[in-house]
Amino acid sequence: MADIKFEIEKELGVIAESAKGWKKELNLISWNGKEAKYDLREWSPEHEKMGKGVTLTTQELKSLKELLNKIYL
Known part of the structure; x- marks a missing residue:
């Protein structure tokens, strides 16, 4: 399997954290040198x-x- 290169350009926020320290985060990430996109996933403590x-x-x-704004929580 080929290595996936990434650069976290901006850490936008943490949504949740597990007991083991993994965090569900929204970040702006450049994957394999391409234009950065918004990314939502869990990360270990040191990424x-x-x-x-x-x-x-x-x-x-x-x-x-827009969809989330229409949902009543």
């Missing part, structure tokens, strides 16, 4: 390991925000 996540373009994040 050396990551869980599965979802990567969104700016337009996709805007659409998600």
